[in-house]
Each structure stands twice: as structure tokens, then as C-alpha cells.
Amino acid sequence: MPRKPWLSTAWRLGATLAVSGLVLTSCSNGSTRSTTPISSTVGITQVPKPTMGGTAYFALTPGLTPNWIFPFASVNYFSTTNLTQFQYLMYRPLYWFGSPTSTSPDVDYALSPANAPSWSNDDRTVAINLKGWKFYDGQDVDAQSVIFWLNMLQAESGNWAGTESGANQWPGNVKSYYAPDGATGDTVVINLDGSYSTLWFQYNELSQISPMAEVWDVTSLMATPGSGGCGVVSKTAGLPSKAVLKACTNVWTFDTDNNGLKSSPEMAGALGTYATNKLWLEGVDGPWILKAFIGSGEKVGQSTFVPNPRYSGPQKPRLAKFVEVSYLTDQVEFEALVVGHPGAPTVGYLPWQYTPPKPAGLGPTTAGPNASHLSRSYTLHQTETWQISYFTPNLGSRLGAGGHAGAVFRQLYFRQALQELVDQSGIISRVFKGYGAPTYGPVPVYPDNNFAQGVERSAGGPYPFSVSTAISTLTAHGWNVEPEGTTYCKRAGTAAGDCGSGIPAGTPLIFTETYAETDNVATPSLKQEVGYEASTWAKAGIEVTSQDEPFAEALSVPSCLPKPTPPCRGWDMVASGGWEYDPDVLPTGEDLFATDAASNLLAGYSDAKNDALIKETNDSSNPKVFYEWEDYLARQLPVIWEPTEAEEVEISNKIHGVLPVNALENLTPEYWYYTG
Numbered sequence: 319m320p321r322k323p324w325l326s327t328a329w330r331l332g333a334t335l336a337v338s339g340l341v342l343t344s345c346s347n348g349s350t351r352s353t354t355p356i357s358s359t360v361g362i363t364q365v366p367k368p369t370m371g372g373t374a375y376f377a378l379t380p381g382l383t384p385n386w387i388f389p390f391a392s393v394n395y396f397s398t399t400n401l402t403q404f405q406y407l408m409y410r411p412l413y414w415f416g417s418p419t420s421t422s423p424d425v426d427y428a429l430s431p432a433n434a435p436s437w438s439n440d441d442r443t444v445a446i447n448l449k450g451w452k453f454y455d456g457q458d459v460d461a462q463s464v465i466f467w468l469n470m471l472q473a474e475s476g477n478w479a480g481t482e483s484g485a486n487q488w489p490g491n492v493k494s495y496y497a498p499d500g501a502t503g504d505t506v507v508i509n510l511d512g513s514y515s516t517l518w519f520q521y522n523e524l525s526q527i528s529p530m531a532e533v534w535d536v537t538s539l540m541a542t543p544g545s546g547g548c549g550v551v552s553k554t555a556g557l558p559s560k561a562v563l564k565a566c567t568n569v570w571t572f573d574t575d576n577n578g579l580k581s582s583p584e585m586a587g588a589l590g591t592y593a594t595n596k597l598w599l600e601g602v603d604g605p606w607i608l609k610a611f612i613g614s615g616e617k618v619g620q621s622t623f624v625p626n627p628r629y630s631g632p633q634k635p636r637l638a639k640f641v642e643v644s645y646l647t648d649q650v651e652f653e654a655l656v657v658g659h660p661g662a663p664t665v666g667y668l669p670w671q672y673t674p675p676k677p678a679g680l681g682p683t684t685a686g687p688n689a690s691h692l693s694r695s696y697t698l699h700q701t702e703t704w705q706i707s708y709f710t711p712n713l714g715s716r717l718g719a720g721g722h723a724g725a726v727f728r729q730l731y732f733r734q735a736l737q738e739l740v741d742q743s744g745i746i747s748r749v750f751k752g753y754g755a756p757t758y759g760p761v762p763v764y765p766d767n768n769f770a771q772g773v774e775r776s777a778g779g780p781y782p783f784s785v786s787t788a789i790s791t792l793t794a795h796g797w798n799v800e801p802e803g804t805t806y807c808k809r810a811g812t813a814a815g816d817c818g819s820g821i822p823a824g825t826p827l828i829f830t831e832t833y834a835e836t837d838n839v840a841t842p843s844l845k846q847e848v849g850y851e852a853s854t855w856a857k858a859g860i861e862v863t864s865q866d867e868p869f870a871e872a873l874s875v876p877s878c879l880p881k882p883t884p885p886c887r888g889w890d891m892v893a894s895g896g897w898e899y900d901p902d903v904l905p906t907g908e909d910l911f912a913t914d915a916a917s918n919l920l921a922g923y924s925d926a927k928n929d930a931l932i933k934e935t936n937d938s939s940n941p942k943v944f945y946e947w948e949d950y951l952a953r954q955l956p957v958i959w960e961p962t963e964a965e966e967v968e969i970s971n972k973i974h975g976v977l978p979v980n981a982l983e984n985l986t987p988e989y990w991y992y993t994g
Contacts, residue, residue, distance in 0.1 A: 368991035373639040374973060376987070377651050377666035378403075383619025383644050387598055387608075388573050388586040389528035390470055395578070396479035398898065399619075402983040403642065405528075407606040407623055408598075410631070412446070412464065412527040413520065415903050416980035418633075418989045421765065423704050423903050423981045425520065428632050431459045431529055431603065435520055441513040446524070448504040451630035453531045454607070455600035457543075459630075461497035463529035464506045466549035468495055469558045470530075473548070473566035477577060480526045480901065483914055485511060486936060488523045494555040501551040509555055515939040521904040522936075531601035537572045539584055539597065546572070589613030593622075605629045605988040606640060620644040625988075636975075636991040655968055656691045664973050664990075668698060668966040670843045676752025682764055685966060686752060696968040702765045703965075704903070704981045706757045707896035708957035709831065711736070713922040718829035718890040724922075725820030726827070727890075731795050732818075733955040737781040738788035739854050742961040749846045753964040757896070759952025761905045761944075762962070765981065768941075769905050772949040780953045785857045792858060797827070804828060805859030827860045832867050833893040843963060848893055851960075862891075896962065900982040906935040907947065911956050923956040 384404040386395035389411075414429035416422070427434055436445045451459040471489050475481045482488055495508040510519075535546040547565030550558065558566070575587030585595065590613030592598060599607060610622040621642040625635035643661065645651040648669035654662045668689060676686035688698040711733065715723035726732050746754035755764035758779025763770045773780040789799050796809030796817040809816045810823040817825065833848045845866070852862045897917075899905050910917045912932050913924040931947035952959075969976050975989040 366993040368636055368974070369994045370636050370991075371638045372992040373641060374637050374664040374987055374990050375661055376403075376640065376642045376985070377654075377663040378619060378642050378644050379667070380645050380647050380651070384611075384621060384642070385589060385619065386578075386586060387592050388534075389530065390467070390474070390477075390570070390574070391479055392477040392574075392577055393479045398900070398983050402900070403985050404621065406604065406984055407640075407987075408602045408604045408608060408626075409528055409530075410451075410604045411525065411901070412529060413525055414984065415521075415525065415900070416982050416984050418975075418980075418986050419978070421978045421981055423900075429986075431630075432464075435516075435524065437516050439509075441516055442510050444508050444510070444516075444519065444524070446506045446508070448506075448529075449630070450504060451603055452628055453533070453600065454602040454626065454628055455531065455533055455543075457532055458502065459529045459603050460501065461499065461503045461506050462501035462532060462549050462551050464527060465495065465497060465501075465551050466530045466532070466535055467527055468492075468506075468508075469548050469550065469562055470566045470570055472558050473563040474570045477570065477574075478526075480909075482908060482912075486514075486933065487908060488526065491523070492557075494557055496553060496555045497551045498553060500553055501549070507555070512937075514937055515935070517939045518904050518906060518936050522902040522906065522908075525901040525903055529603070531603070533597055533600045534573055535569055536597075537568050539595075589618070602626055603630070605631060605633065605635050609639070612644070616646055617644045623987075633986075633988045635988040637987060640987040640990075655696065658695055663968065664970045665976055666696075666968045668692070668968055670751070670841065673751050673753065673966055678752075680752070682755055683964075688968075692968060696970055699967045699969060699977065699979070700753055700964050701967050701979050702755060702762075702962070702981075703898055703983065704762060704765075704900065704905075705896055705898040705962055706760060706762055707960045707962040708757065709891055709893040709960060710921045710957050711891050712887065712889055712920070714887045715890045716884075716887045719821075719825050719827060722821055722825050723829055723890045724887065725818070726825065728820070729795070729818040730955065731791055733958065734781055735788040735791040735858065736855070736860070736958050737955055738784050738791065739858055739860070740851060740958060740960060741783045741854055742778075742959075743783070744854075745847055745850055746961050749843055749850055750961065750963050753966060754961045755964065756961050757959040759948050759959065760907055760911065761948045762899075764962075769944060770948070771945045773952050774948060779959065781955075785854070788858050800859040801857050803859050804861050829860070829862050829890040831862050831864045831891040831893060832889055833864060844893065847960070893960075896960070898982075903982070904935075905948075906944070907932045907951065908936060911951060918956070921957070925954060925956070928954060928956070 382399045384400050386400040389405050389409045391400060410431050412432050414426045417426040431449055431451045433447045433449060446464060448459055453459060471478055475489055480488060484490055491511050493509045493511045495506060497503050497506055499505055532543040532549055535544045535549040537546050546569035548569040550562045573585050575583035575585050578587035580587055592611040593608045605626055606623040607626045608621060609624045612618055612620040623640040643663060651666060652669050652672050655666050672689050674687050674689060680686055683700055683702060685698045685700040711727040713724050713727050717723055719726045742756040759774040761770045761774055763774055792799050792805060796807060796815055797805050798808040799805045805827045807817040807821050807823055807825040810821060812819050831848060833844050848864045852864060855862050897910055902909050909915055911928060913929050928951055931950055934943045935947050972992060973990055974993060975991050
């Protein structure tokens with residue numbers, strides 16, 4: 319099933335795969351220690367002895383192909399396709415999340431270049447100890463590799479998609495850092511501006527770091543590694559000097575071809591050179607080397623990987639090749655599965671239009687029957703990602719409702735009525751063909767986990783689907799409800815029973831909902847979902863016209879950031895998918911629901927209590943803090959919750975080691991194998 323667009327840590331595209339068993343742990347302040355959540359593991363089926371060799375083919379979703387190789391990405395390139403399905407094969411992040419033997423998104427230290435962080439100084443100081451892995455050119459993954467990335471973050475925080483505003487957010491919460499044993503040592507110490515939840519800081523802040531090779535600290539292809547001056551390391555606590563910051567900007571400009579804008583690119587902006595530029599090879603510390611990459615044409619983004627013989631990690635690849643295959647359309651991918659010719663997907667997906675409806679009575683995460691054309695060669699698996707789904711109302715809109723849409727959306731009772739008119743069960747069964755899970759708040763209900771509590775676990779959430787309840791809600795607040803017609807404000811004013819501030823009498827409930835395209839193509843299921851919701855809203859006299867537009871145009875992104883301008887207010891609602899918690903793995907809200915968060919600026923939601931509760935989730939690892947925040951936000955409706963569409967993954971009966979699938983889409987084909 320093709321993936322819908324997703325928002326995350328700015329805007330991220332892509333969503334698949336499965337997760338379960340994530341657990342919050344309470345932490346006390348004081349002694350030096352590490353914090354590790356409890357994971358749930360799954361049994362491994364015994365299979366014949368693996369053989370070495372063979373090629374596995376992984377189907378990329380049309381329109382979602384890699385176009386950025388450098389592990390420091392701006393909003394423009396910060397996607398699941400670029401990071402977890404491409405870069406991570408070659409360049410390991412400091413901490414790897416998701417085990418090959420578990421569906422949990424917990425940290426897996428075996429696959430991480432660093433050991434568990436150690437905390438001291440009342441949780442104001444964290445020490446990172448590197449394991450001594452090697453880059454392809456022989457350099458150790460050492461303290462300099464981490465500080466190189468940290469220095470670049472200080473210089474180019476505006477070009478790192480994970481940057482958040484505020485002193486208590488990344489990287490503003492970093493007071494100083496240093497390497498006590500020097501550049502070639504194994505330890506980096508970071509001092510923070512206060513005490514934080516150790517779990518939150520590792521899962522949402524340290525999770526963003528990718529150690530970078532000294533060979534990238536240059537400003538020309540033939541320069542000596544380190545000559546760029548960005549990877550300068552200090553043995554005493556501090557932040558990089560102005561000279562180092564300037565050097566980092568020059569290095570960033572070279573490495574990224576000025577964020578892909580350079581007219582004669584040599585590095586990250588030159589897709590056609592990804593497999594031939596020796597700098598990308600020499601900086602590899604992961605299990606795979608990029609052997610071939612198609613930079614243009616119908617197969618753009620298609621990638622061929624071979625094993626890295628110098629990989630330091632625990633599992634050396636058994637396959638001879640791993641190929642990510644690019645397809646123009648879902649139909650072409652499906653036909654490749656059916657025909658089964660050489661090069662057909664070993665791991666692919668079943669497009670929505672070819673998916674048989676799931677029979678009633680199956681569990682929410684159990685796959686139904688496979689398409690008849692595929693059942694002999696493939697096994698169908700339903701997978702879920704660590705994500706939530708919603709559509710976003712623009713609280714500043716001056717488009718719909720006679721120019722008063724924003725004022726209408728700012729009324730909690732109206733957002734409540736909208737939520738009561740979202741038939742999540744109906745969408746899952748009638749649109750998603752049974753493949754989906756409800757979203758009732760800021761924490762995923764499925765896959766099973768210990769974060770979702772309270773009203774998010776109740777049937778239907780805090781505002782169960784009910785047309786009659788929604789009509790009563792509107793009527794009680796001054797609206798003349800005209801089912802299948804146009805409801806309008808009858809009692810203007812701000813008293814109890816009135817329509818609310820900024821809503822004049824006669825204001826009609828007429829809006830436009832935009833659903834965002836991926837590569838100029840909106841998925842069939844998304845189109846049907848938007849239409850289904852519009853038909854339900856009409857039962858309460860809420861008239862919604864839908865239209866599809868490219869993602870950035872749909873939200874008038876250039877007009878919304880860094881601060882909204884009038885054109886930003888020219889949209890009412892946007893169905894853009896939702897949010898995947900990665901690399902901000904812990905389901906807290908600082909990146910998407912806090913006032914002035916980058917993603918929230920688009921819609922303008924602001925609530926002081928929500929901001930305070932989010933800060934508590936960052937400061938405390940007490941589970942009660944998380945539960946209080948999620949319960950509050952589930953009821954406050956900063957967005958309108960929608961069901962999350964699951965994906966149907968087709969796995970060849972000849973391949974082993976693919977399951978369980980990583981919840982965060984972190985591919986580990988080094989564990990895949992064939993048998994004799």
C-alpha cells in the first residue's frame with residue numbers, strides 16, 4: 319500500500335513498518351548511569367542454514383526516492399527515504415533504534431557506534447563513549463567524529479531539520495561540550511543548561527547525531543581530510559569559536575553544494591556522482607557501500623549496495639547485493655510482483671487498489687488474504703509505524719466561513735464537533751479495506767505500547783463518532799444546523815451559547831480541505847478518505863470542498879515560515895498525513911504541538927498549559943507526566959485525529975530475516991538471507 323505524506327521534525331515523507339512494547343521508565347537524579355527502556359522481543363522461526371550471496375530487491379514507493387546522501391539534512395531533504403532507507407545503510411547514527419529481533423523502537427546498542435550514555439551532575443552532564451568502529455578510510459569513529467557534527471550544528475542549526483527554538487530545545491539546551499582525551503579519544507562530554515529527562519534527551523536529542531568522517535571536513539575534492547577546520551576539538555568545556563563556526567559554514571556549503579543549490583555541484587547536490595565520488599565511500603561506517611546510483615530519468619534514485627568489508631558492527635551482510643528499485647507508479651510495481659522476472663521486488667508492497675478487503679474478525683494488526691496473483695510467491699504482512707495521523711485546521715485562516723474560518727477553528731467546541739464527525743472505524747473498514755488503526759491523541763494506540771493511556775485507550779477516544787452529538791454541540795453554541803445544507807451562525811457573541819469571538823451572525827460553515835500530493839500524485843486511498851469525511855460533515859451542514867495540491871503549495875509553506883504572513887492564511891484545512899516519531903522517538907510534543915514549533919507555525923495552535931506539560935515531559939521521566947500531557951492534548955484537539963493507514967508488505971517466500979520489521983523504517987538488509 320503506498321504511503322501518504324507525513325509530517326515530522328519539520329516535514330518528513332514516508333510511513334511503514336511495525337512497533338510494540340515501548341515502555342517509559344522512571345529515573346532518579348544523581349548517580350552516573352544509563353537509562354534503557356524495556357523492550358519486547360519476538361520469537362524467531364527456525365529456518366534452514368543461511369547461504370552467502372544472492373541479491374535482494376526492495377521496492378521504493380513512487381515519488382519517494384533518495385535524493386540526499388549527506389547525513390546533515392535541511393527541511394528540503396529530511397525524509398524517511400533519505401535517512402532511514404538510504405543514509406543509514408552507509409552511515410550509522412550515533413544510536414540505532416529498533417532491534418532486528420524486536421518490533422520495539424527502543425535503542426539497540428549492539429547496532430550503535432556508541433555505548434549507552436552516562437549521566438552525572440544531577441542529569442546536567444552526559445558522557446558518550448564511542449566503541450572504536452572504523453570508517454572505510456581507516457579513521458576511527460572517535461570523539462572528533464561526533465564533535466564535527468556538533469560543531470556543524472552550532473554553525474548551521476538553521477539547515478538542520480531537527481532544530482527547535484527555545485533554550486531548552488536542541489541545540490539551545492547544549493551549554494558546552496568537549497573531548498577530555500582529545501580528538502582521537504573515545505569520549506565526548508556534553509554539558510546541558512539544566513536537568514532533563516535522560517530518556518527524552520537520548521531518544522529525542524542524541525538520536526539526531528550522526529558521527530561524520532574527517533574526510534568530509536574539507537572545502538574541495540582534493541583537500542586534506544580535516545583541512546576545512548570544522549572538526550576542531552577542545553579538551554576543555556566550551557562552544558566553537560567564531561573562526562570554527564565560519565569554517566563549518568564553508569564546509570557545509572561544500573558538502574551540501576549550498577543545500578543543493580550550487581550551479582556546478584560536486585557533492586550532495588550531484589546525485590549522479592553519489593556512487594563515484596570517493597568522499598562518500600571513505601566516510602562509510604555502516605554495513606553497506608553504495609555501488610551504483612541512478613541520478614536522473616525514470617529510474618532516478620535506484621540504488622545498488624554491496625557489503626562493506628570493513629564494517630565494525632555485529633552483523634556482516636550475507637547478501638551479495640541489496641538493490642532499492644525505483645518505480646514510476648504503483649501499477650508498475652504490482653506488475654513486477656506478478657510477473658516475478660529477475661529484479662522483481664524481494665520485499666515490496668501491495669498497492670491499495672489491489673488489496674483484498676480484510677475479513678471481519680481479524681485482529682487490528684493481522685493481515686488478510688493476499689492478492690490471488692501473488693499468493694504463491696509472496697506472503698502478505700501488515701505493518702505499522704510509530705506514528706499518528708491527523709488533518710490540520712488553520713487557526714489563522716481568512717479563506718473559508720466567509721473569511722472567518724480561523725475564528726471558527728479557534729473554538730474548541732467546533733473542533734470537537736469536527737472530531738465527532740470523523741468516522742474512524744468507517745474509514746478503516748470502507749476506505750482502508752480493514753488495514754488501519756485509530757488515532758485518538760498524540761500517542762499511537764497501535765502498535766501496542768505502554769505510552770497510550772487514559773482516553774486514548776477508550777473506545778472512540780474522548781470524542782467518539784456521533785452525528786447527533788456533533789449537531790447538538792453546534793446547536794448549543796449558537797449555530798443553525800442544516801443537515802445536507804449549510805449551517806450558519808445564528809447567535810453571534812461570546813456568551814455561553816453564542817458562536818464565539820470573531821464569528822459574526824450569518825457566518826456559513828463552508829471550507830476547503832486540501833490534501834497534499836506526493837510527487838504531484840495524491841494516493842487513491844487519501845482521495846477517498848477526504849471524500850468520505852466530507853460526506854459525513856455534510857450531515858451536520860458543514861460544507862467542505864476538497865482539492866489536491868503539491869505539499870508545499872497546499873500549506874503555502876514559503877508564506878508560513880519562519881513567521882506567518884497573510885498568504886499563509888489562505889488555506890483552511892490540509893490532510894497531509896500526520897507525524898512519525900523518528901528521529902524524535904519519544905512521543906512528546908515539542909516538535910509539533912508546542913507554540914512556535916516549526917510544524918505548528920503553519921496552523922498557529924498555541925496553548926500555555928500544553929506548553930508547560932510538554933516541558934515536563936522533557937524534564938521528567940515519570941510516566942505520569944506523559945499520561946497527563948497526552949490526555950490533555952487528546953481533548954484539546956490541536957489537530958483533528960484520523961485513523962492511520964497500515965501498509966501491506968509483500969515478502970518473497972525465498973528470503974529470510976526480514977521479520978520482524980523495524981518500526982522506524984530503519985532497514986537492516988544485512989540480516990536478510992537466502993537458504994540453499
